[in-house]
Amino acid sequence: AQSVTQPDIHITVSEGASLELRCNYSYGATPYLFWYVQSPGQGLQLLLKYFSGDTLVQGIKGFEAEFKRSQSSFNLRKPSVHWSDAAEYFCAVGANDYKLSFGAGTTVTVRA
Amino acid sequence: GAGVSQTPSNKVTEKGKYVELRCDPISGHTALYWYRQSLGQGPEFLIYFQGTGAADDSGLPNDRFFAVRPEGSVSTLKIQRTERGDSAVYLCASSLNRARSSYEQYFGPGTRLTVT
Numbered sequence: 001a002q003s004v005t006q007p008d009i010h011i012t013v014s015e016g017a018s019l020e021l022r023c024n025y026s027y028g029a030t031p032y033l034f035w036y037v038q039s040p041g042q043g044l045q046l047l048l049k050y051f052s053g054d055t056l057v058q059g060i061k062g063f064e065a066e067f068k069r070s071q072s073s074f075n076l077r078k079p080s081v082h083w084s085d086a087a088e089y090f091c092a093v094g095a096n097d098y099k100l101s102f103g104a105g106t107t108v109t110v111r112a
Numbered sequence: 113g114a115g116v117s118q119t120p121s122n123k124v125t126e127k128g129k130y131v132e133l134r135c136d137p138i139s140g141h142t143a144l145y146w147y148r149q150s151l152g153q154g155p156e157f158l159i160y161f162q163g164t165g166a167a168d169d170s171g172l173p174n175d176r177f178f179a180v181r182p183e184g185s186v187s188t189l190k191i192q193r194t195e196r197g198d199s200a201v202y203l204c205a206s207s208l209n210r211a212r213s214s215y216e217q218y219f220g221p222g223t224r225l226t227v228t
Contacts, residue, residue, distance in 0.1 A: 004154075043116070090154050098160060099160065102154030105152075
């Protein structure tokens with residue numbers, strides 16, 4: 001069965017600074033990988049997805065993620081964070097059964 | 113267009129009571145999913161519908177949980193004899209039912225269930 005680990009429970013970053021959120025997955029084949037964002041009181045919003053091809057994927061809100069098969073990782077990055085990026089971020093993996101398996105999430109705090 | 117909607121947004125019930133949670137998916141989305149998100153955790157899969165039938169209910173924790181989707185659109189998650197451990201946010205998602213599109217799941221805002 002597939003699984004996802006997000007090693008960082010909480011990250012604090014200054015507005016305008018860069019952000020990187022780590023995600024490691026466990027799955028025997030090539031996974032489908034996703035990043036979602038959840039703001040307080042809001043549903044999960046899909047930021048970006050990886051199915052195949054180019055390992056650097058671009059998403060919404062200026063986010064990008066890179067798939068590294070050798071490290072079983074799919075880290076999320078943003079060059080310059082805005083106060084509105086404060087939220088909880090979830091990495092997810094999809095296998096061949098349409099179910100998504102999520103990590104425990106990383107909470108991002110943005111300080112002025 | 114309208115996104116996935118869920119009602120109620122909050123539900124407080126007493127231990128042992130029966131509850132129903134409703135999900136209205138995006139129009140045209142034939143696949144529907146229920147997940148449960150406990151405090152401090154990521155969502156966990158409960159059940160997946162293709163059309164009217166439950167294609168995979170392997171995530172339902174026990175037989176107190178049941179879900180239906182009689183007309184292939186709105187779905188209801190039903191919990192009998194609620195327990196305090198059932199307290200969580202219940203999320204619904206929908207997607208198209210075509211290959212990779214099935215993984216692009218659009219989530220509703222969730223129903224926060226509190227069992228006292």
